[in-house]
Amino acid sequence: MNITAVCPGSFDPVTLGHLDIIRRAAQMFERILVVVMSNTQKTATFSVAERCEMLKTVTAGIGNVEIESHGGLLADYAREKNAKAIVKGLRALSDFEYEFQMALTNKRLNPAADTVFLTASAENMYLSSSLVKQVGMMGGDIHDFVPECIYDNIMKKFAKSINY
Numbered sequence: 001m002n003i004t005a006v007c008p009g010s011f012d013p014v015t016l017g018h019l020d021i022i023r024r025a026a027q028m029f030e031r032i033l034v035v036v037m038s039n040t041q042k043t044a045t046f047s048v049a050e051r052c053e054m055l056k057t058v059t060a061g062i063g064n065v066e067i068e069s070h071g072g073l074l075a076d077y078a079r080e081k082n083a084k085a086i087v088k089g090l091r092a093l094s095d096f097e098y099e100f101q102m103a104l105t106n107k108r109l110n111p112a113a114d115t116v117f118l119t120a121s122a123e124n125m126y127l128s129s130s131l132v133k134q135v136g137m138m139g140g141d142i143h144d145f146v147p148e149c150i151y152d153n154i155m156k157k158f159a160k161s162i163n164y
């Protein structure tokens, strides 16, 4: 089978947790479309172009991964790409209810795509982009949270966006 899977997210910015899920998904499916989308519940710090650029940098070594962005619904994007799977990482129980709700909504909107949850690795269980932003913007060390190759980009952005 030749299955295209979509890995959607805000990726604001991409963390080691996201990268772990993308890598593992890339071993399970033939083609992975990592898609930067907007989450109406969040205000983004990085532009869509910046988020795509960081994702391209960190996934450069993974052959079957492509980076895209989409401003509309995930269900429509998956249909357009003929994707049969939507891959999401699940960290803690707290993620579950919201993710379950999104999975059921997406299934209703696009019955051809199923959501597949990958359990976050133990070392990334607590990681989130919001945590990276909180720590980084306050001058804390985020080396353990984000891929090294985008560390400088992230810190440069944070230096510009600190507001007291």
Ligand code: PNS
Pocket: 008, 009, 010, 011, 037, 038, 039, 040, 042, 072, 073, 074, 075, 101, 102, 103, 105, 106
């Ligand atoms: O990284 P996030 O913020 O948890 O990702 C959430 C995201 C972007 C995947 C979700 O908000 C989404 O799917 N947005 C696209 C618009 C859409 O389809 N919304 C309805 C989801 S049921």
